[in-house]
Amino acid sequence: MKVFATAGWRHSLALRVSVMFTLVVALAAAGLGAYLYRAFVHEIGRRDDIQLLGKLRQVQMLLGRPGAAALLRAQPDYFRDTMSGQENSLVRILAPDGTLLADINALRETYPLPPVAGAAPAIDAIRSWTSSAGAPGRVVAGSARLDNRQVNIVVARVYAERSAMFAGYRRQIAGAALVSALLAALLAALLLRRGLLPLRSVAEHAALVRPGTLAQRLEVKGAPSELLPLIHALNAMLARLQEGYARLSGFSADLAHEFRTPVSNLLGQSQVMLAQPRSSGEYEALLASNIEELERLARMIESMLFLARAGQEEVVLARRPLAALAELEKVAGFYEGMAEERGLVFACSGDPALAVAADAGLLRRALANLVSNAVRHADTGSTVVLAASRRGEAIELSVSNHGAPVAALHLAHLFERFYRADSARSDAEGSTGLGLSIVGAIMDLHGGEASVHADGGRITFSLVFPVA
Amino acid sequence: MSILVIEDEPKTGEYLQRGLAESGYGVRLARNGRDGLHIAREEAIELVVLDVMLPRMDGWQVLAALRADPATAQIPVLFLTARDEVQDRVRGLELGADDYLVKPFAFVELMARIRTLLRRGPVREEAQIHIGDMEIDVLMRRVRRGGTVIVLTAQEFALLHLLARRQGQVLSRALIASQVWDMNFDSDTNVIDAAVRRLRRKIDDPFPDKLIHTRRGMGYVCEALPAAAP
Numbered sequence: 001m002k003v004f005a006t007a008g009w010r011h012s013l014a015l016r017v018s019v020m021f022t023l024v025v026a027l028a029a030a031g032l033g034a035y036l037y038r039a040f041v042h043e044i045g046r047r048d049d050i051q052l053l054g055k056l057r058q059v060q061m062l063l064g065r066p067g068a069a070a071l072l073r074a075q076p077d078y079f080r081d082t083m084s085g086q087e088n089s090l091v092r093i094l095a096p097d098g099t100l101l102a103d104i105n106a107l108r109e110t111y112p113l114p115p116v117a118g119a120a121p122a123i124d125a126i127r128s129w130t131s132s133a134g135a136p137g138r139v140v141a142g143s144a145r146l147d148n149r150q151v152n153i154v155v156a157r158v159y160a161e162r163s164a165m166f167a168g169y170r171r172q173i174a175g176a177a178l179v180s181a182l183l184a185a186l187l188a189a190l191l192l193r194r195g196l197l198p199l200r201s202v203a204e205h206a207a208l209v210r211p212g213t214l215a216q217r218l219e220v221k222g223a224p225s226e227l228l229p230l231i232h233a234l235n236a237m238l239a240r241l242q243e244g245y246a247r248l249s250g251f252s253a254d255l256a257h258e259f260r261t262p263v264s265n266l267l268g269q270s271q272v273m274l275a276q277p278r279s280s281g282e283y284e285a286l287l288a289s290n291i292e293e294l295e296r297l298a299r300m301i302e303s304m305l306f307l308a309r310a311g312q313e314e315v316v317l318a319r320r321p322l323a324a325l326a327e328l329e330k331v332a333g334f335y336e337g338m339a340e341e342r343g344l345v346f347a348c349s350g351d352p353a354l355a356v357a358a359d360a361g362l363l364r365r366a367l368a369n370l371v372s373n374a375v376r377h378a379d380t381g382s383t384v385v386l387a388a389s390r391r392g393e394a395i396e397l398s399v400s401n402h403g404a405p406v407a408a409l410h411l412a413h414l415f416e417r418f419y420r421a422d423s424a425r426s427d428a429e430g431s432t433g434l435g436l437s438i439v440g441a442i443m444d445l446h447g448g449e450a451s452v453h454a455d456g457g458r459i460t461f462s463l464v465f466p467v468a
Numbered sequence: 469m470s471i472l473v474i475e476d477e478p479k480t481g482e483y484l485q486r487g488l489a490e491s492g493y494g495v496r497l498a499r500n501g502r503d504g505l506h507i508a509r510e511e512a513i514e515l516v517v518l519d520v521m522l523p524r525m526d527g528w529q530v531l532a533a534l535r536a537d538p539a540t541a542q543i544p545v546l547f548l549t550a551r552d553e554v555q556d557r558v559r560g561l562e563l564g565a566d567d568y569l570v571k572p573f574a575f576v577e578l579m580a581r582i583r584t585l586l587r588r589g590p591v592r593e594e595a596q597i598h599i600g601d602m603e604i605d606v607l608m609r610r611v612r613r614g615g616t617v618i619v620l621t622a623q624e625f626a627l628l629h630l631l632a633r634r635q636g637q638v639l640s641r642a643l644i645a646s647q648v649w650d651m652n653f654d655s656d657t658n659v660i661d662a663a664v665r666r667l668r669r670k671i672d673d674p675f676p677d678k679l680i681h682t683r684r685g686m687g688y689v690c691e692a693l694p695a696a697a698p
Contacts (some may be wrong), residue, residue, distance in 0.1 A: 287685060288684035288685040291685030291686075292657075292685065294572075298572045298654070299654045301572070302654055314554070330649070330650070331651075333623055334645070334651055334655075334659060335659055336623070336663070336666075337659065337662030337663035337664075337665065337666045338656070338658055338662040338663075340662070340666065341662050341665070361652055361653070364650070364651055364653075365651075365653045368651060368655055372655070372656050372659070
């Protein structure tokens with residue numbers, strides 16, 4: 001309820017719709033009333049006219065009887081009574097030369113003489129006129145025979161009660177339109193309130209979503225079809241939030257776990273050292289060892305911040321064309337000393353003209369992480385292959401080495417943070433467990449893709465850079 | 469002439485003061501921006517190491533005040549920040565800072581930056597460097613020890629040249645990676661260690677007097693040590 005009550009008129013859908021609906025109903029009722037009124041007025045007028053013509057025929061028949069002329073002369077009063085019938089009927093009989101033979105006019109009205117329209121005038125020969133009191137009148141003229149003589153008959157009528165009747169009818173129609181509009185408004189408001197109930201229940205459900213209840217979804221069953229797109233969109237959003245939240249909290253847990261080992265080493269070895277007086281050489285060794293642990297922590301913090309920022313896309317890319325082969329050789333050169341100590345050889349290949357559009361610093365970082373990984377896991381005496389090639393429009397840089405086979409189930413997870421294929425921790429190498437996920441993040445920033453595939457003992461990491 | 473450290477965090481202030489003093493600099497330590505500004509105006513200060521997060525008057529305000537006063541406008545400022553946001557760095561450099569370091573940083577890295585800032589002006593590249601009995605011809609890229617010619621690869625030469633140029637200074641692995649290989653990120657420390665070992669095999673192993681020394685936990689230094697008493 002509150003949702004609707006507190007919203008202003010501009011913001012309440014129910015109010016807006018019911019106002020519009022009421023306006024529509026009022027307009028429709030008024031239109032219908034106007035139409036009915038016009039039809040009514042028209043019909044009344046037609047019936048009046050038919051009666052008027054009937055009156056004309058009646059007078060014609062009366063005059064056509066034998067001895068009518070004599071009767072008209074001898075007993076004008078009887079004749080008048082017979083012909084007029086009603087007080088509002090006015091009759092005039094004229095000789096062709098215009099001589100007035102008879103004039104029945106109880107109301108003493110003056111009315112125009114329309115053109116004579118033959119023995120049987122049609123409705124459209126009837127003319128309107130207005131009485132001295134302002135009431136509408138109709139008049140028609142037709143020819144008749146009176147004792148073998150042609151005469152003209154004019155019949156007129158005054159409809160004094162018509163205006164009042166029509167006015168009353170108009171009032172009734174306006175009243176009915178108003179009442180139906182009010183009823184419509186009430187009904188619309190009630191029905192809309194009912195009709196919008198599902199929306200309110202969606203809102204209530206959405207209001208209950210908490211970090212701990214992200215697994216819940218909004219009810220789809222029974223929801224009206226108009227709301228389904230909204231509910232599906234909200235559910236999809238919940239799914240994405242749930243995934244992101246799970247990844248984030250998993251990440252925080254992993255992070256805390258990863259920090260534990262170095263921090264516990266720092267604590268433990270420092271306390272053991274302080275427990276007894278020792279030579280300065282021993283203290284120096286401790287400090288140096290502490291520095292190594294701390295450097296690892298610092299590297300981890302830096303990597304985490306990088307990943308967090310890359311995830312928020314806050315890293316600014318300075319993209320420019322770089323010679324792909326030269327970059328590979330540069331990174332290989334960086335690792336040459338380490339490779340040599342392990343009896344490894346680098347083989348770099350690719351078209352020297354091939355250029356990749358990338359941020360130099362990030363590209364080197366990604367390649368360095370892959371090469372570092374390869375050098376650590378390659379079999380002694382093997383060759384680490386670095387290659388640059390064109391793949392359709394894109395440029396692919398790959399680093400592959402021969403080493404202990406990696407099970408397929410690990411491959412898909414290698415780019416995840418802190419994922420280690422060998423659960424025996426190989427931390428002695430100074431790896432933070434974040435290297436490959438940084439590679440993935442760097443490729444995401446470039447709109448490219450990092451992938452891995454294994455073929456027996458040969459594992460190949462590929463970076464595909466799209467054309468910028 | 470001394471270095472002014474403006475830092476409110478007690479441990480950081482203390483070790484910076486101690487480390488800089490032991491490296492031969494006079495050091496003044498201020499615990500807040502106002503005191504720091506006062507010292508900078510009153511005393512002969514050669515360089516300011518400025519923490520950004522300070523109580524009351526923050527580092528940005530101190531920096532702006534230093535630059536606004538003609539007496540202190542020329543003093544180089546190196547700022548320290550724990551928040552490595554691009555806009556922070558840009559803001560600092562726009563306000564007139566000369567360099568910055570992001571916490572956590574290695575002390576040798578700070579020393580390297582301070583030396584660079586104090587050197588001022590273009591560094592004169594020496595064509596010939598002599599260290600002990602080693603002689604480096606930079607232009608010809610030739611190295612001799614005693615009378616022996618030592619053949620180095622391009623990268624080995626670049627590494628030796630860097631160490632020799634900064635003779636007597638401890639160089640961090642990160643600095644070496646950045647200067648020699650253009651790798652500006654924290655990489656495996658092993659990479660630099662392996663590269664230095666390779667260089668040592670040619671430069672030091674055949675000779676009794678060693679020139680390249682490991683400073684454990686800090687990095688490498690190239691110098692001829694006074695002959696140890698037998």
